[in-house]
Amino acid sequence: MTNPLDAQANIHQNQPIGVFDSGVGGISVLKHIHALLPNEQLIYVADSQHAPYGNKPEAFIRTRCLTIAELFMAQQVKAMVVACNTATAAVISQMRSQYDMPIIGMEPAIKPAVAASKNGKVGVLATVGTLKSAQFSTLLQSYAKDAEIYQQGCEGLVDLIERGERDGEAINALLKRFCTPLIDAGVDTIVLGCTHYPFIKAAIQQLVGNHVEVIDTGAAIAKQLQRRLGDKELLIEKSTQSLVPIMMTNGQKDVVTNVMQAMWGANIKIANADF
Ligand code: DGL
Secondary structure (H helix, E strand, C coil): CCCCECCCCCCECCCCEEEEECCCCCHHHHHHHHHHCCCCCEEEEECHHHCCCCCCCHHHHHHHHHHHHHHHHHCCCCEEEECCHHHHHHHHHHHHHHCCCCEECCCCCHHHHHHHCCCCEEEEEECHHHHCCHHHHHHHHHHCCCCEEEEEECCCHHHHHHCCCCCCHHHHHHHHHHHHHHHHHCCCEEEECCCCHHHHHHHHHHHHCCCCEEECCHHHHHHHHHHHHHHCCCCCCCCCCCCCCEEEECCCHHHHHHHHHHHHCCCCCEEECCC
């Protein structure tokens, strides 16, 4: 039996884990975390009122993320997951310097994509904010190596997914615009660099064809969280009890809650809060 008290003072393995995104996108990551760590109490926060983050200034995104981090602190979380590539690029270093607990961020999976690609041509679908961030440039410098990386900002896609769309005309028209340059370039691997996009992975795969590998990082993030909690003896004791995540949004009640439920894939209570 592990000591319930972690090496870090005041953090206890029974405390919850905070996961957040600008909106519903992070639910794609939450699902992987819940599947891997069903006994952990997860709190998911969707900043729906301010979605999308991808076209907003970094300073604005930072303020929003720090507000949400404070909300998690009030819930006495033991770890936080920034389930958003755009937010990670804007705020992860500040959060890590401000809060003494495991803080997991997301970044486009350039390294695994370069390793997986056979022809060295990799496409990246992400928000404009992620692609123009300093963190993304560093990522490319570190891992792109000799691969040719084709970046595609996907303005407008998140707005549609926030409305619950996962296929259909509007999604397909945008996807066609964004994926055609990647197909024309001959990429054999595409990175989903935004946590909203796994919800439209089927539509993307259909458009680009099965010979193109489409990479989603949700499962890797869940494993990383498990590792980081394990290292600090902060994993909750295993039990047969699977805990339903606590879900919160500041968005318009019925509209957002319906979409969040649909993305989660089962009936789940969603609280409205002001933050
Ligand atoms: N899901 C987010 C990401 O991974 C944010 C998208 C947005 O709000 O623009 O980048």
